[in-house]
Amino acid sequence: MEIHQFAHQILSSESLETKLNPAPPDLTDEQPSGSPLPSQPVRNSELKIVPGKSVRVPPVDGFPDQSQRERIVHALANHEFQAVELFAWALLAFPDTPSKFRRGLLKILDDEQRHTRMYIACLERMGKRFGDFPVTGYFWNKVPNIKSPQDFVCTMSLTFENANLDHTTENALAAQKIGDKKLAQVIEQIHDDEIDHVKFGWTWLKRFKSKDHSMWEAYSQGITRPLRPGLARGRKFHPEGRVEAGLDDEFIQKISDSIPGMEAGYESSEESDRP
Template sequence: MELRAFAEQVLLRPSLEEKLTAPPATLTDTDPGPAARIAEPERTPDLVFAPRRSAPSMPSPQALADPHKRAIAHHIMANHELQALEVMAWVLLAFPEAPTDFRMGMACVMRDEQRHTRMHAERARKLGVEFGELPVNCYIWKKAQEFHSVLDYLAGLPLVFEGRNLDHTCELAEAFEAAGDPRSARLMQVIHDDEIEHVRFGIEWLRRLKRDDQSDWDAFVDHLHWPLRPGKARGMVFQREARLAAGLGAEFVDRLEKWTDEESVETG
């Protein structure tokens, strides 16, 4: 199977089953084709992006004592994972000139995103909510429309969205455990471990593609598009060791941990 065909399967087929069908172990990238920037992924009517602010917000940790609220949380995260998968497919179509090793590595990450989507959707179902039963937002997808290079993608998705998830997965694992739902807590730990590898993929390719005279941090900041900024790459409880395990340098982690949004104004 050609990598482009896999990207088109994820992005242009509305069926969730097709989107989540993993590609064969042997993929080829001999015909990446012309660049194509898709405005919106094809989705079935129940998963079409909802109008702004109509999708439910993430329940508070205290609210997760209610199984229905836990189901809502998994429903929201299933959509986050699905958007990440679709954005990765979008990148493969938008930047066919990217190095083959990068593109093939993306396919490996996409397999994880497919699995994460299924895990959250199945857990939501067990808790009483079918995936697609609630409105879903398009925030991650809309931010991707501002990516004009592979470096923009690396700064924005692996190092901001997935970097932030290093914190959120731990926070939610703790909250699910406190709510008496160890199965959901274990699910979050599995995803946390995968996110370490996804952030590693992001920083390794940022280093390979950035200018030689740029530090990792400067390349990261230079390729963020507002409102994405370093502060968006953190949750409430900063998981320093997870970031170091992902290969972020100590200086990078220090600057991220100490970042204040006032710096966004100073640096423009």
């Protein structure tokens, strides 16, 4: 099976199982441009994307209350689920990129499938299923502005996954505080993987950018409002993960100086996009 066929299957199947099924180990990439590029994913009726303004998710302070915790974990699962689909989308959108870049996208897609399954398992422990609450298309809404692999790594790796370094840090602490060790472990594992994902974006932005631009200039060019540097961080900024991912001092400082754009990074309402 070709990589594009696997990516296309994820985006065109209604089945959650198919979308979360890991890639066969022997995928080939001989005809990268073999599948059409969808602008929206096919989903089952429970996971149909609804407008952000009709969805409300409590902040992480709600963790001690199980009904709020279920709602929050459901939103976290939806973030990971959209990440799966967006990495599949990128594999179809950028067939002419280096093989190493495409294999990197595929590896991250595999991680995002695992993250989604891990949050779904947490939900099921609480007696809920993925699809019990409405889901937004917060990540998908940004796709029309992603015109190049540079835009993709700036949007996905260096904004959403970058912000997730803070959200996972805060959420793991909140889970520990209520004594939910399993949930805390899941979030910590995701945090560690996200460091690698941010590193992937950083490494490839360095390759894709024009030599005349600093990394910060290249990043600023790669995102389109309402995306902005303030959405690459949480309310509380934790530099350690960025240092580990290899981001340079100027970049880390600029993100740290940006005004945080959203509450804890949950299923963001459209309001969260406002400056």
